[in-house]
Each structure stands twice: as structure tokens, then as C-alpha cells.
């Protein structure tokens with residue numbers, strides 16, 4: 096059953112029609128903005144983009160009338176309630192509720208209104224806390240989740256399953272990509288609710304600007320995380336839209352992992368902070384390790400290009416130009 100519709104889907108057709116109407120949901124976020132840049136660079140000319148205030152994707156009736164009016168041909172779903180370990184742990188109702196609403200509304204209306212293909216984005220947190228490393232796609236639903244983000248993970252697992260169910264019942268081409276931890280331009284630099292990389296970049300920058308002697312970093316520093324630059328993810332998303340029509344979700348990682356302590360040292364160096372690090376062990380570590388096995392994507396012919404060092408420098412330059420200078 097699993098891949099029965101795969102052969103019926105026409106691979107390569109996405110890149111061949113640059114005037115097809117594409118709805119990129121969440122186009123002002125980290126991922127959505129990178130996907131828009133990639134599509135524009137690739138020559139796509141007919142993107143439909145709606146801000147959150149123009150179209151609230153949690154509203155079933157608004158999403159339904161949007162699809163009835165616009166009738167996009169392709170959909171890339173990069174709108175979601177997203178945040179780091181603290182936000183996930185503090186607002187579980189939002190992380191499960193908002194994400195279930197957005198994805199259910201968009202997936203169902205996209206199918207109903209004749210969208211040809213949809214890409215749903217999940218996250219590496221869908222896998223069990225103690226999954227085998229590197230984590231293959233087959234580890235899904237084989238063990239208990241990491242408690243700090245299980246609500247978000249359950250919503251993302253439901254999204255994967257919804258795409259699979261519509262494929263089985265309606266032979267509809269809905270695919271899912273599972274990115275690892277991402278970073279890059281347009282990230283969220285909120286001091287508490289963001290992910291570790293933008294949080295540390297901002298904290299080191301502010302400490303340097305204020306001549307502070309130390310910076311507090313959460314947890315023990317021992318967890319391992321895999322980081323992928325968002326431009327690589329955007330490239331992978333376009334690749335999957337064009338080259339993949341399978342039942343199973345696809346991991347999208349860099350294969351490069353560092354401990355949080357190593358990451359903190361790297362960000363400290365890029366920012367140029369000279370003080371010391373202090374570890375706040377009252378904060379959760381989260382999952383100990385989540386390196387994904389991205390060999391399936393590699394076997395399809397895709398590999399990442401941006402090194403962590405280059406990516407960090409580029410992101411810090413972006414932060415200086417677009418966040419720090421705009422505040423002054």
C-alpha cells in the first residue's frame with residue numbers, strides 16, 4: 096500500500112511550470128521566507144502570500160474561502176506555532192491546538208480545492224526521546240516522546256498521518272519533510288521563547304555590547320543537536336516538491352551535530368564575546384540527542400551545502416543588519 100500511488104505521481108513536473116500558483120503558508124517566518132527566496136531565485140513567478148493578519152489559518156471558514164478563491168496549484172505549509180524548549184514546555188495547549196487547527200484546515204481545504212501537491216513540514220521532535228541514532232524515518236511511533244515537546248510532536252505526527260491518510264483514501268499527493276533544528280535569517284530572537292541558536296546569538300551580542308563578564312546558558316551543555324541552515328532546508332523543500340511523491344515522511348538534516356557547549360563556544364566566537372559561560376542547570380536539557388538519518392534524502396540526490404561556521408557568520412551579519420541596526 097505504502098508507495099502504491101508513487102508511480103502515478105509525475106516527478107519533475109513542479110520545476111517545469113514556473114508560472115503555477117504556489118501558496119507558501121508562513122512566508123514571513125524563518126522557513127517560509129527562505130522558501131520564497133529559493134522559489135524566486137528558481138524563477139517561480141506566481142506565489143500567493145498572506146500574512147497572519149490577512150489570513151488566520153486557524154479559521155476553518157477563512158481558509159476554506161481562501162482556497163475557493165485563489166485555487167493554488169501547489170502548497171508548501173510552513174506556517175505553525177513554533178518555539179524553543181521553554182515555549183514548548185510553557186504553552187502546551189497552544190502548541191498542540193494551534194498546530195492541529197492550522198494543518199487540518201490547510202490540508203483539508205487544499206485537497207478539496209484541487210491542489211496538485213502539498214508539502215507538510217514536521218520536525219525531528221516527532222521521534223522517541225531515546226530513538227536509535229542516527230534516527231531513521233522508521234523510528235516514528237516506536238517509543239515515548241520527549242516530555243518538553245510532546246504536545247507539538249503529537250500535532251506534527253498527526254500532520255504526517257493526515258497526509259498519508261489522504262494519499263491512501265484519495266490518491267492525493269501530500270508529502271512530509273522532517274527538518275532538524277534550523278537557523279538563519281528571519282529567525283525568532285526572543286530571549287525566552289526562541290530556539291537555542293538565536294537565543295545565544297542575541298545574549299552574547301547584548302553581553303558584548305554591555306561589557307558583561309558572563310552569559311548564562313541553559314541546561315548542562317551536554318545535549319547534542321544537529322543544525323541545518325534554513326537556505327539548505329528551502330533547497331530541500333523545492334527538491335522534494337519536484338522529486339518525491341512517496342508515502343513516508345523524509346528526514347532533512349545536515350549530518351553535523353554539536354553539543355550545546357560546543358555550539359555556545361562557536362556562537363561566542365562569531366559574536367566576539369570575551370567573557371565566560373555560566374550554566375543554569377535548573378533549565379531543562381530536553382532530548383539528549385537527535386541526529387537524524389538523512390540517507391533517504393541523500394539517496395534521492397540531495398545534500399546540504401552550508402557549513403555551520405559560514406551559516407553562523409551569515410546569520411550574525413543578518414542579525415546585526417536587520418535587528419540591531421533597525422532598533423537604533
Ligand SMILES: NC(=O)C1=CN([C@@H]2O[C@H](COP(=O)(O)OP(=O)(O)OC[C@H]3O[C@@H](n4cnc5c(N)ncnc54)[C@H](OP(=O)(O)O)[C@@H]3O)[C@@H](O)[C@H]2O)C=CC1
Nearest residue numbers: 121123124125126147151152153174175177218274276277
Ligand atoms: N525553526 C526550527 O528550528 C524548525 C522548524 N520546523 C518547522 O518549520 C515550519 C516553520 O517554522 P519556522 O519558520 O521556524 O517558524 P516561524 O515562527 O519563524 O514562522 C511561522 C510562520 O507561521 C505564521 N503563522 C503562525 N500562526 C499562524 C496562523 N494562525 N495563521 C497564519 N499564519 C500563521 C507566522 O506568522 P506570525 O509570525 O505573523 O504569527 C510565521 O510567519 C514549522 O512547521 C516548524 O515546525 C521544523 C524543524 C525545526
Ligand SMILES: C[C@H]1O[C@H](OP(=O)(O)OP(=O)(O)OC[C@H]2O[C@@H](n3cnc4c(=O)[nH]c(N)nc43)[C@H](O)[C@@H]2O)[C@@H](O)[C@@H](O)C1=O
Nearest residue numbers: 178179180183218220244289290291294313314379380381
Ligand atoms: C527544533 C526543536 O526545538 C525544540 O527542541 P530543542 O532542540 O530542545 O530546542 P532548543 O533549541 O530550545 O534547545 C536546545 C538545547 O539548548 C539548550 N539551551 C541552552 N541555552 C538556551 C537558550 O538560551 N534558549 C534555548 N531555547 N535553549 C537553550 C536547551 O536547554 C536544550 O538543551 C522543540 O521544543 C521543538 O520546537 C523542535 O522541534
